[in-house]
Amino acid sequence: MLAEEIRSVIRRAPGTLGVVVQDPSGVLVDLEGDRVVPSASTIKVLVLVAALRRVADGRSRMGDLLDLPAPAERVGGSGPLQALGSVTRLRLGELLELMVTLSDNDATNVVLDLVGPDGPAAVAAGLGLADTRLQRRMMDFAAREAGRENLTSARDLAALVAALRRGEALPPDQTRDALELLGRQQLRDGLPALLPPAVVCGNKTGELPGIRHDVGLLECDGRWAAVAVTATGLGDGPVDHGSVAWPSIAAVGAAVGAWLSSGTGRTGAPQGPRRP
Structure with missing residues (x-):
């Protein structure tokens, strides 16, 4: 049973994990999925949707040139x-x-300047992401020290990716763009690392000291699942041991991938990430 297999991974994992798996029928697995954590770079999926909404309504174009900081x-x-x-x-x-x-923080800050704080907030509110808040720019340590942290939960991350896959977050052209971008992800030590060959995955990782997250869309022959794993408590004072979480996150991906490739997963419209 998928939930029991993931529970077994969590019991053996370092740190504290939250895991949510959602397919077309709804939430299949929710293990500490409501635990609110610093989002790290998984918040960039929310920023991506906010930017593509601007493209969809004509306020921006993908070819618009934007200035980088000095x-x-x-x-x-x-x-x-x-x-x-x-x-x-x-x-x-x-x-x-x-x-x-590549999770580039300078690129993200330029996009944040474009969408403003209201863009991601509107996406979160419209999709019912109650735990997700973008409160600072990337690498803004002063804001973090002042308590303005970007927050999310595994439940919200899985819901965001599932909404993308169902076409509820963006119009069709921008949905395709978002899923293809996730499918070209280069940081693949987590959910995609141990997948069966038939399963494709688009994902977005997040890293902070003592924290490792991954959220992805796994798909096989039209069956799909949105999977989110948050891992915290991976530090020892100033020492970051976060990388020890990747094998556990990969094991969650492998469990969901095996479930999908077995034919158990439910089908949806044939739209999803392309194999990098």
Whole structure:
């Protein structure tokens, strides 16, 4: 049974895990899924949807050129733009690619400037993501120290990806764009790492000291499941042991992948991430 197999993974896992699995019929597994945690870079899926809504309603175009901060003002942390000082402008589509596939924080902050705080808030409210709040830019340590943290839960993350897959978050063209971006993800040590060959996965990871998350859409022959894993309590004072969580997150992905590839998963419309 899928839920029992995932419980077994959680019992053996380091830290504290929350896991939610949702398919076309609704939530199948919810183990500590309502635990509110710092979102880390999984919040970028919410930002992606907010940006693509602007494209859908004509306020922005994927080819719009946006200015990057001066090299000395770039925040780094992940992604290549901090090292590419000669790059001063990028198209919106390129920024979204870097934000999702390489988790670039500078690209994300440019997109955040475009959508403003109301964009992600409207997405969260409209989709009923009660635990999800974007309260700071990427790498804004002063905001974190002041208590303005970006928050989410495994339940909200799975619901967001399931809403994307069902076509409820965006119109069809932008739904396709979002799922294809997730499918080109380059950070694949979590949910995709141990999947059976027939299962494809688009995902978005998140990392902070002592924290590792992954949310993804797993699909096999028209059957799909949105899966979210949040892992916290992986630090020891100033030492980050977060990487020890990836095998457990991968094991959750493998369990759901095996369930889908067995033919047990329910079918949906044939739209989803493409194999990278």
